[in-house]
Amino acid sequence: MMLPKIAWRNIWRSRIRSFVVIGAVFLGVWAFICMMAITFSVSLGYVDDAIRFQTSHLQLHHPDFGDDKASEFMLDQDIYNQIKGNKNIIGITERTIVTGMVRSSRGARGIIIKGVDPQTETTVSEISESLLEGKFFTEEKKNEVIISKEIAEKLKLGLRKRLVLQFQDMNKEIVSASFRVAGIFKTGNNITDLSMLLVNRKDINRLLGAENAVHEIAILLDDPTADLLATQDKLKKEFPNTLIENYREISPEVQLYESQIYISVSILMFIFMLALIFGIINTMLMAVLERSRELGMLMAIGMNKLRVFGMIVLETIMLGTIGAPLGMAAGWLTVKFLNKRGLDFSEYSEGTEAFGIKSFLRPELDSEIYFILMVAVFVTALLASIYPALRAIKLRPIEAIRKI
């Protein structure tokens, strides 16, 4: 058919004007991809960190354990053994959770004391890999504690220094015990780092007066996208008297971050499309008005309005979408490069980490976003074509060409 040929050639009649639109689409798509990749890496990084250091994918608690973290609300000891063989679970651990005080010679602060099993904890949490100094517990030593760099700085503590943990035991009596710093970690999220410290579960259980106390079972799944809700439901049925929460329920800010990603993508895409739509309409209106004589002639010699409409729509879509694949290719390459090299915000780490945002990012973007973007550009061009095309078919041949 001749229409696509005419539409394509028409684009190149005013090269500079067309290149301005193509360039705008190219830059817009490129910038959008880069911005989205950074936004995603910030947001998903936050979610990912929360899972790796805090929440895991699923957690089991006594229904009354709640925010008070009262020691008497413990889990049934059999639950762990019943769950651990589940094939879509790649990590599982038991914890004893106690709220208390950490005290050094230089200060004191409230803290969540996590009693962990050093062997199984590493299958669920990556704190052991975030150690800046020391070791993640030693087999033979008692009363070791792993603290964050932030706590170490606040309480002026260092490796092998002593601190005192104070909390209530099972009989509601205040217990104090001296612990030695075995390791110092840093997760990159100040909020996490300042909220907790880790001790060996055997030590804390002994001090609590409950050798087999379990307050929390944390689970890491192989494929959370597919299995999270199904596994949660399955466990809820198996253990109806246990509170089983996924990471979004445990940490609502994680859910907020996840949903915020998609809201920000939508808003940015809307702004981008709006800017694009006006640019394209402007260019195509100019083209239609400049060619009114020619369009009138086409209608005079027998090109019906539907064909004229189609030609302008086709031309607009071609003009609007030429830049998109080029912008996508450039965006893809830029994201690849940034992913390989990394984006270092360590100069501003104090600020970023206070909000739980990493200071070193490796931007990346799902292929799905590229597809959505291409569809968005196409739809934008299609919408932008309607007004100029309507203007074109409203031309009357007699007026457009003045006279035959």
Place this chain on the structure above:
Amino acid sequence: MSIISANNIKKTYDPDKIAVHALRGIDLEIKQGEFTAIVGPSGSGKTTLLNIIGGLDRPTEGIIKIADTDISTLSDNELIDFRKDNIGFVFQAYNLIPVLTAKENVEFVMVLQKRSKEERDQRTKELLEAVGLSDKTNKTPSELSGGQQQRVAVARALASKPRFILADEPTANLDSESTAGLLDMMAELNQEEGVTFVFSTHDQRVIDRARRIVTLVDGKIESDETR
């Protein structure tokens, strides 16, 4: 048999404000095979008459029939289709499609008529040969002279096998040599193939070649002379 039949055609512009009576009751019959020039001073209504005959404008009053079809009753879209199949246009400013080659310009109306590729190729070749441009098939309008562009326009007008060709001052932008060449070519098409031509013109060279001259003055036919 008449292929164009105009009966008491009146055209008034802006009838609600200051009325301008461009045509004041035209009766005109044009038969198959005529070579007619519509002449007259500026403002005499010849362009308006051609626009109405060509279905580009509608009369305020009167009936215009093209081969027994009253085109004043057709909708805009029906008129477009009617023009495509029945009327060939040659414009003063050539008005070729600038992004298409000579061949593609000639072929264009046949594409709209959904003719087969073979038929289009064959007819385009014949027409470009007939207008003496078989060596310029792949040139775009900007690569052709004014006379050559107008020849392509004539070939395009003929491509749809119309009942007649309307030409508005076709020689207005041409030099003497191109004018003579174009007129020779159109006269030949008229005489040998029976193509009906209706011109509006000021050009004495065209008037000299016409076999029928309709003179308009103030929207009325002052004389209708057949040679």
